[in-house]
Amino acid sequence: MEIESATKPQKKDETIYEHMLARGVSRRDFLQFCAWMGACIGLEQTGVAQMTKALETKKRIPVVWLHFQECTCCSESFIRSSHPIVADILLDKVSLDYSETLMAASGHQAEKSLQDTIKNYKGEYLLCIEGSVPTAEDGVYCCIGGRTALQIAEEVAKDAKAVVAWGNCACSGCVQAAKPNPTSAKPIHKIIGGKPIVNVQGCPPIAEVMAGVLVHLLTFDRIPQLDNLGRPKAFYSRRVHDTCYRRPNYDAGLFVESFDDENARKGYCLYKVGCRGPSTYNSCGTIRWNGGISFPIQSGHPCIGCSEANFWDNGPFYQRVPAFPGFGIEQTADKLGIAALAASAGGAAVHAVMTNIRKRHEIGEHAGENAEQAEKDNPESKS
Amino acid sequence: MSERIVVDPVTRIEGHLRIEAEVKDGKIVDAWSAGTMVRGLEIILRGRDPRDAWAFCERVCGVCTTVHALASVRSVEDALGIHVPANAELIRNIMFCTQYMHDHVVHFYHLHALDWVDVISALKADPVATSALAQKLSKYPKSSPNYYVELQKRLTKFVESGQLGIFANGYWGHPAFKLPPEANLMAVGHYLEALEWQKEIVKIHTIFGGKNPHPNYLVGGVPCSINIDEANAINAERLAFVGQTLQRAKEFVEQVYIPDVLAVAPFYLDWAGIGGGLENYLVYGDLPTNGFADVKSFKFPRGAILGRNLNEVHPVDPKNDQDEIKEFIDHSWYEYSKGGGLHPWDGETNLKYSGPKPPYEHLDVDKKYSWLKTPRWKGHAMEVGPLSRMLVGYAAGNDDIKGAVTDALGALKAPPSVLFSTLGRTAARAIESQLAAKWGLEFFNTLLANIKAGETRTFTREKWEPSTWPKMAKGVGCTEAPRGALAHWIVIGDQKIANYQLVVPSTWNASPRDGKGQRSAYEASLIGTPVHDPHQPLEIIRTIHSFDPCLACAVHLYEDKKEIARHELLVK
Numbered sequence: 001m002e003i004e005s006a007t008k009p010q011k012k013d014e015t016i017y018e019h020m021l022a023r024g025v026s027r028r029d030f031l032q033f034c035a036w037m038g039a040c041i042g043l044e045q046t047g048v049a050q051m052t053k054a055l056e057t058k059k060r061i062p063v064v065w066l067h068f069q070e071c072t073c074c075s076e077s078f079i080r081s082s083h084p085i086v087a088d089i090l091l092d093k094v095s096l097d098y099s100e101t102l103m104a105a106s107g108h109q110a111e112k113s114l115q116d117t118i119k120n121y122k123g124e125y126l127l128c129i130e131g132s133v134p135t136a137e138d139g140v141y142c143c144i145g146g147r148t149a150l151q152i153a154e155e156v157a158k159d160a161k162a163v164v165a166w167g168n169c170a171c172s173g174c175v176q177a178a179k180p181n182p183t184s185a186k187p188i189h190k191i192i193g194g195k196p197i198v199n200v201q202g203c204p205p206i207a208e209v210m211a212g213v214l215v216h217l218l219t220f221d222r223i224p225q226l227d228n229l230g231r232p233k234a235f236y237s238r239r240v241h242d243t244c245y246r247r248p249n250y251d252a253g254l255f256v257e258s259f260d261d262e263n264a265r266k267g268y269c270l271y272k273v274g275c276r277g278p279s280t281y282n283s284c285g286t287i288r289w290n291g292g293i294s295f296p297i298q299s300g301h302p303c304i305g306c307s308e309a310n311f312w313d314n315g316p317f318y319q320r321v322p323a324f325p326g327f328g329i330e331q332t333a334d335k336l337g338i339a340a341l342a343a344s345a346g347g348a349a350v351h352a353v354m355t356n357i358r359k360r361h362e363i364g365e366h367a368g369e370n371a372e373q374a375e376k377d378n379p380e381s382k383s
Numbered sequence: 384m385s386e387r388i389v390v391d392p393v394t395r396i397e398g399h400l401r402i403e404a405e406v407k408d409g410k411i412v413d414a415w416s417a418g419t420m421v422r423g424l425e426i427i428l429r430g431r432d433p434r435d436a437w438a439f440c441e442r443v444c445g446v447c448t449t450v451h452a453l454a455s456v457r458s459v460e461d462a463l464g465i466h467v468p469a470n471a472e473l474i475r476n477i478m479f480c481t482q483y484m485h486d487h488v489v490h491f492y493h494l495h496a497l498d499w500v501d502v503i504s505a506l507k508a509d510p511v512a513t514s515a516l517a518q519k520l521s522k523y524p525k526s527s528p529n530y531y532v533e534l535q536k537r538l539t540k541f542v543e544s545g546q547l548g549i550f551a552n553g554y555w556g557h558p559a560f561k562l563p564p565e566a567n568l569m570a571v572g573h574y575l576e577a578l579e580w581q582k583e584i585v586k587i588h589t590i591f592g593g594k595n596p597h598p599n600y601l602v603g604g605v606p607c608s609i610n611i612d613e614a615n616a617i618n619a620e621r622l623a624f625v626g627q628t629l630q631r632a633k634e635f636v637e638q639v640y641i642p643d644v645l646a647v648a649p650f651y652l653d654w655a656g657i658g659g660g661l662e663n664y665l666v667y668g669d670l671p672t673n674g675f676a677d678v679k680s681f682k683f684p685r686g687a688i689l690g691r692n693l694n695e696v697h698p699v700d701p702k703n704d705q706d707e708i709k710e711f712i713d714h715s716w717y718e719y720s721k722g723g724g725l726h727p728w729d730g731e732t733n734l735k736y737s738g739p740k741p742p743y744e745h746l747d748v749d750k751k752y753s754w755l756k757t758p759r760w761k762g763h764a765m766e767v768g769p770l771s772r773m774l775v776g777y778a779a780g781n782d783d784i785k786g787a788v789t790d791a792l793g794a795l796k797a798p799p800s801v802l803f804s805t806l807g808r809t810a811a812r813a814i815e816s817q818l819a820a821k822w823g824l825e826f827f828n829t830l831l832a833n834i835k836a837g838e839t840r841t842f843t844r845e846k847w848e849p850s851t852w853p854k855m856a857k858g859v860g861c862t863e864a865p866r867g868a869l870a871h872w873i874v875i876g877d878q879k880i881a882n883y884q885l886v887v888p889s890t891w892n893a894s895p896r897d898g899k900g901q902r903s904a905y906e907a908s909l910i911g912t913p914v915h916d917p918h919q920p921l922e923i924i925r926t927i928h929s930f931d932p933c934l935a936c937a938v939h940l941y942e943d944k945k946e947i948a949r950h951e952l953l954v955k
Contacts, residue, residue, distance in 0.1 A: 060546060072445045072935065077596055079578065107392070109553070113551045113552045141421050144399055147741050175427065176423065179427065182734065260842035266613055300606040300607040
């Protein structure tokens with residue numbers, strides 16, 4: 001009876017590399033994958049070699065993926081991972097033992113899968129959480145299997161090796177925590193203590209960022225370097241504004257005044273129609289979305305800042321961000337980077353004003369009153 | 384002797400759904416459907432800028448991403464009398480068709496297939512025979528004997544590793560699985576192919592909306608600009624990408640999805656007599672071809688069918704706040720200040736949990752047992768979704784829909800009555816995916832013709848500035864989400880959202896019974912379902928999955944003009 005044989009305890013001897021070979025992946029493809037993934041998580045060449053070695057020798061890690069107050073956009077983003085071997089790694093190389101979105105079993109059988117993993121892999125499984133936890137009324141606003149998210153989160157986290165909080169819901173509460181937060185939704189780091197927690201921000205996070213974080217954990221057996229908000233620095237240490245291909249337009253004072261105006265059709269900067277790029281830390285400008293096809297700004301919409309805490313309550317989306325680049329914005333950045341950023345902020349502003357005219361000349365566009373406006377907008381003129 | 388069984392969590396859906404069922408002599412005699420999570424988005428929306436609402440609403444659901452954004456911008460446009468440019472409508476339609484194909488394919492392969500496909504049985508398949516079967520069914524190129532040899536090797540290795548991951552504790556070997564091993568192996572192959580494919584089709588959303596899930600929308604049009612002489616806008620290269628992606632999506636739907644559904648269905652014809660449930664079907668309609676105000680121009684016609692009478696399509700008016708759409712809370716954890724049902728523009732909500740204290744074994748189904756309200760149309764419980772759309776389209780004499788339904792029934796050599804079932808719902812989803820594939824390309828070609836003729840506008844500034852708005856305005860934004868009829872009702876007062884409410888497909892389908900004891904679609908469809916083993920809920924999830932549940936959508940809140948005592952909600 002193959003079903004019985006299939007449910008015997010796992011042979012814990014197969015490495016990821018062996019598993020990939022078994023799946024028809026060539027050694028060459030495997031090395032390419034390692035190089036690509038290494039580039040994705042910003043490794044030096046020596047690091048890639050280390051990662052290759054790790055994947056060749058590392059055991060598969062059981063993963064439990066819980067859902068609380070969420071919309072499943074993180075799971076959906078996750079399956080969009082653009083590199084085919086990444087999809088393989090995440091769906092097969094880690095053992096996704098519990099995932100309400102994808103698992104075959106429901107009800108008691110699903111519950112059994114969860115309990116089996118907790119019992120058989122004590123201290124070894126990775127806990128991924130999508131969604132926030134409602135804390136009002138003792139947690140009745142989110143129940144699964146008759147138990148509250150609160151009860152489940154505490155129980156499953158107890159013996160987890162590490163916790164990954166997927167997306168803005170799990171990292172900072174997202175839309176249900178926006179004012180007045182009717183269910184008192186709380187992010188995971190306010191529910192679970194005493195465990196390393198990686199906050200993978202965004203609504204949803206970029207697929208390759210999610211894949212990159214998992215590969216990092218899998219490869220180095222430790223959590224990636226985090227900023228002061230618990231976000232992996234590899235993906236959240238650069239402002240969208242600083243990595244935006246439209247940045248020269250900002251510097252030159254060339255702005256979209258209204259959607260689909262002449263300036264929008266030329267791809268000018270969206271700052272004046274509300275872009276949150278200046279206060280948002282994410283990889284949209286570098287990795288881009290869905291296999292590097294585009295990102296919100298490239299498709300003509302201002303960044304809404306979905307990888308920042310409380311982005312829903314930071315004023316209407318189409319209203320220009322005041323006081324930029326102000327110190328208020330920098331204060332949310334990683335403490336280590338803050339000094340450098342603050343030091344460069346004033347300098348950058350001066351630089352921007354001084355090079356406006358020259359840059360505009362270089363870009364070869366005529367922007368009417370935009371230059372004057374840019375100088376007005378520039379806090380350097382105020383500070 | 385009857386037995387009460389519980390399925391919670393129902394997996395392979397969006398959100399948190401619990402089913403309790405009474406099983407007697409191997410059949411379900413009663414059933415209760417409960418949504419067990421709530422977030423309170425309508426309360427959160429109140430007082431905000433109506434132009435921002437789409438972004439909040441889009442986060443209602445990341446599986447059917449886009450649909451709430453579309454309903455939301457339409458509700459604001461309706462309230463303020465904004466008519467979007469033709470290209471914006473076309474781009475929205477292309478995104479709509481993209482969403483249908485993506486959503487339906489992912490549903491069939493990743494959320495539904497494991498109810499019909501025995502993964503473990505695929506290990507016994509003959510790969511050469513599997514290849515012959517695949518090639519007989521379709522010209523899809525990935526079908527060589529070697530492809531299936533390698534696939535089976537990989538699957539065998541996976542199963543022998545002992546770590547079954549998402550397949551662990553599945554219902555493998557259950558007698559309700561009927562496919563031969565070769566069909567199972569082919570389906571496993573297509574499960575993986577579909578996983579690869581789905582990330583490609585969404586790139587259409589990325590081009591027009593910047594990302595997926597949750598692409599960007601805009602009141603008054605779409606955020607992307609068209610400029611065929613500019614690198615930073617929708618130009619020939621971007622359009623070529625969209626065109627090619629639509630073409631490839633159509634090929635996948637026609638060469639993999641449709642043949643698979645038609646191949647699997649004959650093994651499960653008994654399910655053409657199970658899971659029919661309600662006899663009433665509701666559709667708002669969508670895909671305008673002459674502006675959204677012209678309902679007659681919709682590709683999916685609007686209308687309602689009562690008592691499965693396909694000879695009559697009743698008109699539907701979401702703005703009729705007297706006697707059409709109303710929501711009731713007889714079995715929902717809310718309070719009204721007065722009895723009866725309320726039209727969304729007049730609704731009110733107070734969260735009021737009165738269920739058992741967790742952890743609990745059973746809900747108190749005689750009282751209140753769900754976070755979903757119970758919507759009714761003229762007092763009737765209505766089913767919404769692909770089956771409703773195909774039936775209303777068929778009954779309304781829509782040529783495209785009638786042709787597609789007739790072809791599918793012909794291929795199955797089955798009478799139209801098979802549609803009223805679990806199998807019919809799954810077939811209807813495939814049929815309309817084929818239409819979405821065809822229509823998506825039609826809209827794309829129209830967009831190209833417009834651009835060629837010099838029409839490139841994608842946004843209107845008309846009424847963008849709040850200073851131009853009336854002091855008070857009401858609107859409704861309708862769409863057909865993949866899962867069915869969806870509408871948002873908005874009241875704008877003093878340039879802010881005064882009231883906002885969503886009534887969504889899964890609320891219609893998954894809600895608890897009403898005060899008269901009328902069951903909604905899920906509960907009704909489970910009655911009479913055979914259950915081989917009460918401890919293995921396979922038959923229950925088959926029927927429930929045929930609706931493609933989306934529970935995060937289904938649970939919603941509305942706030943009336945009364946202040947909710949929010950301090951009570953503070954953490955103790």
